[in-house]
Amino acid sequence: MDLQLTKLELIEMLLSTKKESILKKIKSILEEDCSDLTEDDYKIIDERREKHFNGESKSYSWEETKKGILN
Structure with missing residues (x-):
């Protein structure tokens, strides 16, 4: 898996989404990941x-x- 390519793909997907619920879920996941x-x-x-x-x-x-x- 190319990590940088995956990040770019995710960024593109985030920019194109119109669903606030998806953005909230992703934000929650990323905030969880930031701290153990x-x-x-x-x-x-x-x-x-x-x-x-x-x-x-x-x-x-x-x-x-x-x-x-x-x-």
Whole structure:
């Protein structure tokens, strides 16, 4: 399968469709594909981000991170 050719074909089909329902379905599929994270994952990320901004968690510079990995 030629991925680029398939993309071009899909673009042409999208441009020519007049059915809003098809566009909504495709949009939904593509949005699903963009992230494997669940709502719970996003909640955890938001909680950790908030703790970071409030100074309640430890963070490391890139240099500290590299040093920790290499040692």
